[in-house]
Amino acid sequence: MDKKIIYMDHSATTPVDSQVLDEMLPYFTKNYGNPSSIYSIGRESKKAIEDARERVAKAVFAQPREIFFTGSGTEADNWAVKGVAYSNKNKGNHIITTTIEHHAVMHACQYLESDGFEVTYLPVDENGLVSPEQVLEAIKPNTILISIMFANNEIGTIQPIGEIGKIARDKGIYFHTDAVQAIGNIPINVSELNVDLLSISAHKFYGPKGIGALYIRKGVKITSFIHGGAQERGRRASTENVAGIVGLGKAIEIATLNIDDYNKKLIELRDRTIFEIMKKIPFVRLNGHQHKRLPGNVNFSFEFIEGESLLLMLDMKGIAASSGSACTSGSLDPSHVLLSIGLPHEIAHGSLRLSFGKDNTHEDIDQLMKELPVIVERLREMSPLYEKVKRGN
């Protein structure tokens, strides 16, 4: 790659921070011991895992014994939703979630429906918000779990997690939140928020891919799925991904330590981009809530054009971004999130998500704002839909 790429897709994944990598590297070569072994290099691996567990616990104000490492955010979501459902089915079979969850939660819920559980998918408003009142109204005597994501990966909308947590606690119902996009962007205190289970994925905050964690509040009844050895106190078997766990621990420490400065910078880039797109490009719609959104998230629909074409043209200019169009989702329909906030299919097809991160600068936005209006205009000139608008019919 000779051309510098302007990476604006941090909600998809992030590069591993060099400090994180430095801490990980010894666990591939020098300190390769199996954490279950009793000799010194095994004990060192064990120690590294427990240090990482402490860092994760500290980041969300939990106890280290409440943190369980998993193979990904997806695994944490599956474990939380299915594990609580199966473990509590003597109490009830009803689950409350939303229509905008990540597929990891949504498809886990759909699977449970095929196995006799009943799921309420709460609709969201035009900004992607669920209200605590909706949650309250959906609760039934047989409700055993509420699973609502902290912040949405596409439109960035941040849910009223504290208020929902309070309702869940008052009613004695377990509350899970997928915080994969929230960690490092929003300060999280699981006690204050009354969260019982919380999913984490390292690669969204400058840690490695393929490592996640599930916070499980002490006392929560939850079935295990990965049966085998006694790792993770017998609840998640398999020889630990030591380097990954170390990376997760270091990454979450950095992410939570610098959260205020990081946020301030991202919000500035975000709000500038939103302002300039609205000013410079006609026929656009901002998707997601104006303020209650992830600090680095910008999501627009550009009428009369299709998202994949837009991404390809941005890529040719060295700008990496993503879209919720059907052509990029690999399915028949555009993103379920964009449809849930009420976008017609044709508008959802023309969506663009930019998600900023720590290396983005105002110069990157300058470059984006130089290219984007030209690309949008070029695609519109090719579009038979735009032709109709210009002719006024």
Place this chain on the structure above:
Amino acid sequence: MYSEKVMDHFSNPRNVGEIVNPDGVGEIGNAKCGDIMKMYLKIENNIIVDAKFKTFGCGAAIATSSMSTELIIGKTVDEALSITNKSVAEALDGLPPAKMHCSNLAEEAIRSAIEDYKRKNGLLEDGDGCIACGRRCDDIHHHEDED
């Protein structure tokens, strides 16, 4: 995932635009499905002397539109009608399986524009009618493996 040819036709599409007073116009697809192709033809003595397109859609949709105009210019109407989705895809050195429906769109847009030409000139024969009408999103296959 796209061939170099597809990327070439996507980034430098040939024959984008409209023809004033075209001899045939066809429009296929709908915005709900995420792609629309509109094809304009200029036909003299049964030969397609010019073709232009406008397309709303993904990279493959734009590239197949562009390629299909290249394939039909200079051809007789009957030769143009013999162009299939497969020949458009082959001319582009192939399309990813999930994008094959875009080449159907190109074939249908050509047929629809020629049908319009025939209709305007009283050349429609029985059995020529309605080549591509009633197409719905459900008819499109985006998935690579649907087993």
